[in-house]
Amino acid sequence: MVIADESVLLQREMMNALERNEFRLYYQPKVNLETGKIDGVEALTRWEHPEKGLIPPIEFIPIAEKTGFIIPMGEWVLKNACSQNKEWINAGFSPMVMSVNLSVRQLYQPNLVDVVQGILKETELPPEYLELEITESMMMDKDRALDGIKGLRRLGVQISLDDFGTGYSSLHYLHDFPIDKIKIDQSFIRNCTSDLNNATIVKMIIAMAHHLKIKAVAEGIETKDELIFLQKNSCNHGQGYFFSMPLPPEELINCFHLIEQIVSQEGISQEIAN
Numbered sequence: 001m002v003i004a005d006e007s008v009l010l011q012r013e014m015m016n017a018l019e020r021n022e023f024r025l026y027y028q029p030k031v032n033l034e035t036g037k038i039d040g041v042e043a044l045t046r047w048e049h050p051e052k053g054l055i056p057p058i059e060f061i062p063i064a065e066k067t068g069f070i071i072p073m074g075e076w077v078l079k080n081a082c083s084q085n086k087e088w089i090n091a092g093f094s095p096m097v098m099s100v101n102l103s104v105r106q107l108y109q110p111n112l113v114d115v116v117q118g119i120l121k122e123t124e125l126p127p128e129y130l131e132l133e134i135t136e137s138m139m140m141d142k143d144r145a146l147d148g149i150k151g152l153r154r155l156g157v158q159i160s161l162d163d164f165g166t167g168y169s170s171l172h173y174l175h176d177f178p179i180d181k182i183k184i185d186q187s188f189i190r191n192c193t194s195d196l197n198n199a200t201i202v203k204m205i206i207a208m209a210h211h212l213k214i215k216a217v218a219e220g221i222e223t224k225d226e227l228i229f230l231q232k233n234s235c236n237h238g239q240g241y242f243f244s245m246p247l248p249p250e251e252l253i254n255c256f257h258l259i260e261q262i263v264s265q266e267g268i269s270q271e272i273a274n
């Protein structure tokens with residue numbers, strides 16, 4: 001009962017949170033495991049509630065999805081993430097791919113492609129620097145999802161399948177959907193150096209991705225051993241607390257060099273990987 005009340009309250013407060021500018025985007029770097037350079041970031045939304053403090057997405061995204069609020073909120077996220085990425089490019093940083101999580105409700109919107117195209121135009125971000133992450137387990141209506149994905153790819157935007165391996169029919173999606181990357185779910189990365197089953201699953205997903213000409217991304221890298229394991233198995237990109245937590249934009253930009261330094265010290269160089 002208490003939980004229900006809490007969720008109804010949050011739902012009501014959420015309606016005003018956009019106008020009150022209470023949502024924040026945190027960014028987590030993605031490291032290219034071949035070069036050791038940061039070549040992308042994932043935008044992750046937080047809600048800075050005036051009384052409750054920073055609320056994590058797990059507490060408000062499901063409510064936003066249920067009520068449909070995810071549509072205006074998702075548009076705000078897209079616009080801000082694209083604009084931030086363009087700002088970094090303008091400031092002289094080497095261009096990175098900005099990944100934005102897309103709710104399946106957004107993917108099913110008939111005007112999604114127009115919305116994304118409008119935002120790219122308005123922010124002047126070249127489409128190749130935007131990537132949309134879609135969670136496979138959520139795509140119940142395959143035809144609608146496929147229409148959305150094809151439209152987005154025609155714009156030149158990259159598509160990534162998030163939390164890969166946790167859905168009902170992962171292999172089906174790989175076969176039918178034109179995607180650029182798969183993100184191996186963090187539950188498989190966890191202990192992949194000590195758990196033989198996870199190690200085998202991770203190796204297989206990477207090999208399969210490469211056969212399909214898709215890039216493999218590991219999420220949730222927390223240790224040096226996991227990093228070296230992934231590198232040895234030719235995983236293309238990695239992200240996780242080992243490199244950095246998601247950070248506000250000013251903080252992230254300040255530790256860019258530090259992160260790349262850690263990466264080069266911690267054995268990402270080819271000599272150690274081999």
Ligand code: C2E
Pocket residue numbers: 028043044045056057058061074077101102103133162163186219220221222239240241242246
């Ligand atoms: P996700 O897209 O799979 O994002 C990865 C989550 O794992 C993030 O949690 C990130 O902070 C966390 N993470 C990254 N590295 C590590 C690690 O090394 N160890 C551990 N234990 N966790 C790590 P976060 O930010 O709480 O986001 C949770 C989920 O909420 C996201 O999962 C995504 O599905 C959703 N989400 C976040 N922002 C948005 C958004 O703007 N729109 C939509 N539709 N969904 C969002």
Ligand code: MG
Pocket residue numbers: 042101133162
């Ligand atoms: Mg994601």
Ligand code: MG
Pocket residue numbers: 162163183185186219
């Ligand atoms: Mg994920």
Ligand code: MG
Pocket residue numbers: 135162163
């Ligand atoms: Mg997810």
